[in-house]
Amino acid sequence: MTLMPSNIVTFARAALFVLTPGVAVLCLAPGQPLQALPISESAAQAALFYGITATAFVAFPRLRRSDMAATALVLAGVIELIQLASGQAASLRDWLSAGIGIGALYVPSLVEQMRHMARKHAFSTFSDLAANDRRKRARRKPVVAESAVDRFSPQA
Numbered sequence: 761m762t763l764m765p766s767n768i769v770t771f772a773r774a775a776l777f778v779l780t781p782g783v784a785v786l787c788l789a790p791g792q793p794l795q796a797l798p799i800s801e802s803a804a805q806a807a808l809f810y811g812i813t814a815t816a817f818v819a820f821p822r823l824r825r826s827d828m829a830a831t832a833l834v835l836a837g838v839i840e841l842i843q844l845a846s847g848q849a850a851s852l853r854d855w856l857s858a859g860i861g862i863g864a865l866y867v868p869s870l871v872e873q874m875r876h877m878a879r880k881h882a883f884s885t886f887s888d889l890a891a892n893d894r895r896k897r898a899r900r901k902p903v904v905a906e907s908a909v910d911r912f913s914p915q916a
Contacts, residue, residue: 772819806861
């Protein structure tokens, strides 16, 4: 089998399918298995969500990074809410550390996007770039053919 980018995307999707529930189990398991690691629980949480977000970035190359980062942040919040509802210790610090892990990946991707714009569109204004953004173009209205009733109905 020849290695191609599509193979990497498929592998990343499979890994994300396994890793996301694994992270949820690690965060929600009784006895706090993250505390058994030789690093702090906050650092472990940041590393877990950094890895989940990085895998999502590779697994879905056509989705917006901001949407995937927001989804990962919501997942971290849902995990904290489930911990709160189940009587475990939920903390804002854990959610913030997950956000730091997500941001540690997202911010460099924004820097790379700025570098790309500096190379390709160095003399364009940001308003011009936004106006030409193909994701925000108005979709064309579908052409609707005249119905047979309208075509053949007598004109009054």
